[in-house]
Amino acid sequence: MSALIPSPSPRPPAAALQIDGVSRRYGERLAVAEVSWSAHAGETVCLLGHSGCGKTTLLRLIAGIEAPDSGCIRIDGEAVSAADRFVPAQHRRVGMVFQDYALFPHLDVLDNVMFGLRAQPRAQRLATAHAALERVGLASRARHFPHTLSGGEQQRVALARALAPAPRVLLMDEPFSNLDRRLRDRVRDETMALLREAGITAVVVTHDPREALCIADRIVLMHRGRVEQDATPQVLYRQPASLFAASFFSTLNEVPGEVRGGSVETALGRFDAGRVNDGPAVVGLRPHDLRIAQHGIAATVVDALFLGEVMQLRVQVANLATPLIVHTAPAAATRRGQIVHLGVAPDAALVFPLPPAH
Structure with missing residues (x-):
């Protein structure tokens, strides 16, 4: 009888987003200093920290709005920012939801969602935009203008616009901070349920430790441009690596x-x-x-x-x-x-x- 051959150990899931030694300087100020972390497919990572710690700068580097001074950023294994390569933002297939939603006031909801689909034929753009609005529960508001919507509805339009082009990674910069506390909790929970159902890899910037604990699969806590600790919410709260990490929560x-x-x-x-x-x-x-x-x-x-x-x-x-x-x-x-x-x-x-x- 032949010997049993042990099954190979399962490989860890591939990183959908990988940050390796990324730095960014503005004059004398080092905004991001040799930052390294990764996000697996379908994972929600929160970049958490005080104002000025580098988290929004890092989001802009991932999006391709800015280029790092050193280090490498990979999306689905492809280097999009490296010493010898820089892929422009429009070619990275990265979705972004801004703090103020950045909706075009002169366009109705449907046209706002269609804006990022300009390379597609119009019939396909319409179908994709309607599907994105259906996903966020706003199909009935397609022909309304942004100023007629509530804050929560505007946030969902911004989310639909970011998801319509089927991004490889979704970036969200303080996406719930403009909502009052009661509405914020409901919209946040609905948004995160939608992202998890769709298997979207998301990076969410926040300064609110409670919010990070609620929504993150993993938290990257930043301090003065560096990663203070990278761990699950439970580990960060119960086993903080430093006095700063312990006092943050x-x-x-x-x-x-x-x-x-x-x-x-x-x-x-x-x-x-x-x-x-x-x-x-x-x-x-x-x-x-x-x-x-x-x-x-x-x-x-x-x-x-x-x-x-x-x-x-x-x-x-x-x-x-x-x-x-x-x-x-x-x-x-x-x-x-x-x-x-x-x-x-x-x-x-x-x-x-x-x-x-x-």
């Missing part, structure tokens, strides 16, 4: 400590330090990981703020220069000046070496 209590032999000593007690080397450290604790307990570290309530679902307390602990923020159940009766005791949720401490400039 929620309010963070920063408690000084000293690491010795795998543990860190703080005014709140001793915690596992993981792989952090001996020396000064910062322990990050999120407000919901601190709780009022029967026993624990004594603290004085500085003030209490009712936030609806939670009560936010600021409490002062001896030997700490800054009050801690604690989130508790609204029913908890607390008053200014009251002495309470703090407990810390197990494994909640996020331990980082003390930054040089901290």
Whole structure:
């Protein structure tokens, strides 16, 4: 009997978009510095960070609106920006949805969607545009003008226009930021459901960590033109690679400590330090990981703020220069000046070496 031949290991999915060592400088300012990451087919990647961190510049480089100073950008394996090659934006088959939607006010909805299909015969353009509007639920508004539509409808027209040419990658720059909070959540959820159903590879720029956690398969967190961390939302939130990454996703209590032999000593007690080397450290604790307990570290309530679902307390602990923020159940009766005791949720401490400039 012949020996069984083991099946080959499945290959990882090919990258629909690959960024390799991309940099872009404006005069003396380095806007994007040796950035590398990739997006697989059908994946939604969020570029997240504060204003000026380089995320919109990177989107423009992917779109072909600008050329990088160094590095390579590949779409479906094809180099579209490299040292010896630059494919113009109109030939990259990249769709883009801008923050302000960029709809033409003098064109009706159908003509706006048809605008990117000018190379096709008119009958084909009409059919493709109608199909795109049907996909986003706006077929009945085809002959309306943009100013007659709601903000959510204008966003969907912009999406239909971007999807009509069947792009290889869809780029979205703060696409939901112009909508009020209630409408934003609904339009965002509908848009992401549509993209996932269609298997679209999407790159979404946002400065909102909550939004990124809601929509991304993976988040590329940027800081001063560089990638701070590239991970799934769960990993980024629970296992941040730096103090910056930890503090980006929620309010963070920063408690000084000293690491010795795998543990860190703080005014709140001793915690596992993981792989952090001996020396000064910062322990990050999120407000919901601190709780009022029967026993624990004594603290004085500085003030209490009712936030609806939670009560936010600021409490002062001896030997700490800054009050801690604690989130508790609204029913908890607390008053200014009251002495309470703090407990810390197990494994909640996020331990980082003390930054040089901290």
